Amino acid sequence: MKYNFDKIIDRRNTNSYKWDTTPKDVLPMWVADMDFKVATPIVDSILLRTLHGVFGYSSIPEKYYDAEINWWKNRHCFKIEKEWIEPTVGVIPSLSAIVQAFCKAGDKVLIQTPVYNYFNSSIKNNGCEIVSNELVYEGESYSINFSDFEEKVKDEKVKLFILCNPHNPVGRVWSKEELKKMGDLCIKNNVIIVSDDIHRDIVYSDFVYTPIISISKEFLENFIVCTAPSKTFNLAGLKTSNIIVANQEFKKKINRSLNINEAIEPNVFGIEALISAYTFADDWLDELLVYLEKNRDFFIEYIKKNIPELNVIKLEATYLLWIDCSKLNIKSEVLAQKIKKLGRLRIASGITYGKNGENFIRINIACPMKTLQEGVKRLHSAIDLIKANH
Numbered sequence: 180m181k182y183n184f185d186k187i188i189d190r191r192n193t194n195s196y197k198w199d200t201t202p203k204d205v206l207p208m209w210v211a212d213m214d215f216k217v218a219t220p221i222v223d224s225i226l227l228r229t230l231h232g233v234f235g236y237s238s239i240p241e242k243y244y245d246a247e248i249n250w251w252k253n254r255h256c257f258k259i260e261k262e263w264i265e266p267t268v269g270v271i272p273s274l275s276a277i278v279q280a281f282c283k284a285g286d287k288v289l290i291q292t293p294v295y296n297y298f299n300s301s302i303k304n305n306g307c308e309i310v311s312n313e314l315v316y317e318g319e320s321y322s323i324n325f326s327d328f329e330e331k332v333k334d335e336k337v338k339l340f341i342l343c344n345p346h347n348p349v350g351r352v353w354s355k356e357e358l359k360k361m362g363d364l365c366i367k368n369n370v371i372i373v374s375d376d377i378h379r380d381i382v383y384s385d386f387v388y389t390p391i392i393s394i395s396k397e398f399l400e401n402f403i404v405c406t407a408p409s410k411t412f413n414l415a416g417l418k419t420s421n422i423i424v425a426n427q428e429f430k431k432k433i434n435r436s437l438n439i440n441e442a443i444e445p446n447v448f449g450i451e452a453l454i455s456a457y458t459f460a461d462d463w464l465d466e467l468l469v470y471l472e473k474n475r476d477f478f479i480e481y482i483k484k485n486i487p488e489l490n491v492i493k494l495e496a497t498y499l500l501w502i503d504c505s506k507l508n509i510k511s512e513v514l515a516q517k518i519k520k521l522g523r524l525r526i527a528s529g530i531t532y533g534k535n536g537e538n539f540i541r542i543n544i545a546c547p548m549k550t551l552q553e554g555v556k557r558l559h560s561a562i563d564l565i566k567a568n569h
């Protein structure tokens with residue numbers, strides 16, 4: 180191993196949203212960023228740019244597009260063109276701009292709950308209505324209710340479907356067959372798919388990520404994908420992402436919408452970080468994936484052995500474990516508060532991601548093994564105390 184993911188880095192007093200909004204004696208395992216130092220080439224490129232000392236407005240260099248194109252080709256076996264890339268300042272700002280570009284107030288946007296909660300804001304803040312094709316919980320994993328999906332996309336008011344692939348929080352990587360079925364139904368009913376693929380690089384062995392636009396020419400012309408190096412390389416604070424859209428009419432509309440919201444200026448350090456991450460940090464990512472897989476297996480084993488009241492959902496992708504707590508019979512908000520109070524551990528409550536997340540909690544396992552061991556111990560003692568007092 181070239182990189183030391185065991186190293187504990189003190190993130191307190193760095194304006195960290197995860198750590199500095201959490202009381203000092205509470206361990207934060209909630210928001211989705213990692214407690215690992217980023218790859219050396221990324222730090223070096225930012226340092227080099229810092230030394231220049233002038234940080235005025237920036238433009239996107241050719242190297243940025245090359246880096247994005249090569250990452251798609253080398254990591255995801257799909258050839259994209261420079262003309263398809265629309266650089267943006269985050270996936271959520273991108274989704275908001277896309278909703279604005281393709282929907283008017285009163286239109287409906289489809290999502291699959293439980294799902295990343297900021298999808299709701301992007302839809303509601305634009306005066307649109309949320310429609311949910313609720314995912315089906317099958318005890319071990321989740322699947323799609325296709326007859327309900329078809330029913331929902333048939334509604335003429337549904338203009339857009341925000342897909343999450345891989346899915347946060349249920350941890351699924353959608354198979355090619357599932358994507359094709361959803362895509363075909365959307366094409367048939369004139370619904371555009373925007374696929375949020377921010378978690379595409381954190382996929383565990385035995386699972387394969389398929390970009391929906393790679394499935395057919397028709398999908399490529401009608402669907403949009405959002406990507407970012409932020410989850411993959413722990414760069415969320417640098418506010419740099421891309422929209423991949425082959426249809427140039429769509430692209431014009433999205434560009435206009437991004438401009439209306441002035442959400443288009445690239446971040447001076449984000450540009451450097453994306454180039455170095457996608458060009459020089461694939462070995463870091465390979466090592467990270469091995470480390471995260473060990474974290475995942477350790478956590479699941481511990482819970483199976485020691486906390487039988489909890490059921491961890493199979494994690495195919497992302498570093499966010501989704502845990503069924505229904506046996507405890509406590510609402511997830513209350514449960515999260517109790518875990519914080521009794522176990523000094525901060526996790527995310529499932530209800531955040533939709534009504535059908537009510538019996539769940541979400542735990543971020545992207546931290547050094549020692550921190551993870553401490554986290555699961557705190558969870559264990561909290562659950563013991565909750566059971567004793569219930």
Ligand SMILES: Cc1ncc(COP(=O)(O)O)c(C=O)c1O
Nearest residue numbers: 211269270271272295347375377
């Ligand atoms: C599915 C998903 N989309 C988007 C985001 C946030 O993206 P950004 O910070 O680029 O707006 C997250 C963050 O956790 C996420 O899980």
